Amino acid sequence: MYKIVRKKSLNKTVTQMEIEAPLVARKGKPGQFIILRVDSEGERIPLTIAGTNPKEGTVKIIFQVVGGTTTKLNNKNEGEFIEDFVGPLGRATHTEGIQKVCIVGGGVGCAIAMPVAEEFHRLGASVTSIVGFRDENLVILEDEFKACSDKLIIMTDDGSYGRHGNVTVPLKEMLEAGEQFDMIITIGPLIMMKFVTLTAQPFGVPVTASMNPIMIDGTGMCGGCRLTLHRDGERITKFACVDGPEFNAYEIDFDEAMSRGRMYADFERHSYEETCNLFKKA
């Protein structure tokens, strides 16, 4: 059992928790993830590590309430416990030799992008952050990004906060203006990451995308998280849990990943509705 030490709502549907898990806190690095189960009958879900406090032995996670499991998790309070918490899994963000980085985050993906930006900042790299949200009410982690970015651009789809438009707009402007980045790291919805990649392509800037596919064990056993990379005309199957979660974005088959991500869309909607009804009744 793992204690919820702190809980904080970041917006209507996004929650931050700090979980007591000393072994994970000691080892966890930006870019890695954990897998948790809320209760003894629950499913295993992967969540990226949003920060660690090795001294206190806690790990920060940020999640959006989208399905049955995240609803159950969100209904847990400070001081309560969750059943299982395992990690750190996957490989840490590659930081070596990168002096100027552009972090492009979207929605709840910004929760994953933020510790990556912090890590680059800590290592002395110049950090440009472009973060996008649907509207003003969904903006999260603004102060955190401000603290670790040399330049921060906030975008909203409806223009209710920051600049109006997609994250690709300022990215394109900067690249066109001759801005040089050693690496663009994009974390968020697949469709956004696909277009960030397409935007960067003509400029020849390396792009890394952080994938968050469906997973069970997270240790390379089930193969559910597999994705296809296109390299030199060949199709290569990779497992996001052990080979990733970060990959060279130019090689990723985003369309396939989007399709696979919707495998249980019906089931999830159903489970979300059922769980909501349960909590409403209670």
Next chain:
Amino acid sequence: MAINPKKHEMPTQAPDVRAHNFQEVALGYTSEMAVSEAERCLNCKNQPCVSGCPVNIHIPEFIDYIKKGDFEGAYQEISKSSSLPAVCGRVCPQETQCESKCTLGVKFEPVGIGRLERFVADWHNENVTENPVKPVPNGHRVAVVGSGPSGLTCAGALAKKGYDVTVYEALHTAGGVLVYGIPEFRLPKTIVAKEVDTLKALGVRIETNVVIGKTLTVDELFEMGFEAVFIGSGAGLPSFMNIPGESLKGVYSANEFLTRSNLMKAYREDSDTPIMKGGKVAVVGGGNVAMDAARTALRLGAEKVYIVYRRSMEELPARREEVEHAEEEGVDFQLLRNPVEILGFQNPEDPRDPRNGFVTSMRCVKMELGEPDEKGRRKPVVIPGSEYELEVDTVVMSIGTSPNPLIKDTTNGLEVNARGGIIVNEEGLTSRESVYAGGDAVTGAATVISAMGAGKTAAKAIDDYLMNN
């Protein structure tokens, strides 16, 4: 008294009933059946059966206890050699091991050793409630990586000698393949849990949610004071065929399909874990895992289940009993067939059609057996122009695994072979001092009992090593 030429039949659930439930297929002997079957044993002096057992259970001795009606005595006799009798009695391929060496088998059917072992273990679990006596601690600490058959066996053998043993398990439940892989109807999870509890009563500590190679490394285990480490991390990454369409929705590895159903209990209506149910299912492969996947698919409500295997029934590597059970339950064996492509739905009018990207069929070719290969197995060859389409909704790839790199990548000096299996000597010692390994992590996918054999061998080697240092 004339010897009954046949083994006592194992009572089972009727095929048409069991194909729709997840309860155990084989129901087990009654006391009368067990005693009567035990009486078929000739009690041969040279004990050929024992040499056929990877953990060398004292078979004639335990059978002798059954003859006398002393079932607990029989259990204690088995326990001297095996830590998981209720498991082995169910999943061991006895027909190629102990029973294949049985003297009776020359003329008649061999003694049903596996069925007797299962009976004894079940009798003990039902009738004996007191815990085994905790051995006197010897002050030495050993870490075991993985709580599957090799890890549990190694842990049990060392605990009985007084070692302070901690088992690290990556998943949330102990048991490894016994809980994520082998289905409920073949090995009920309560039985695995009971065997694990017995080990805990011997003093074995089990730490779930710890991935060695990630949460902790092998080197850190030594820093923590462990004097030896046994790696029983099991088989690893599932293999795919590298044919087009394997990323479509509805294509699973057998590991994923079985893990969803077994470990995550997706077969239950109230489970939070989704799985594709119903429709037509093709399982590609011919091993025990393929049989488990096919029979699981049936029980999840599939209207039709195929086994697609590229050789003939004769070469099919699964246990005969599993194949027979699958056939009785209605699994359709498409033999000498091989998939070349998986096809999916695509609505040309509507890219957002929710049906897009789901499997609709599998294109296969027919095969014939050609010349034997270097291993003597006849190589399947494609019959030109034999392509056909098999209409399916779900495809389960059950064609093996390759070793997991997590431990190798984080343990300096741990040598692996070209396939990624950890290299060990005959005692289970790896290229690193005080680090032992066994089971699928060494051999690649094999049986539960061979993994147990390796765990037992390593336990003995660890004991020799720590006692002499």
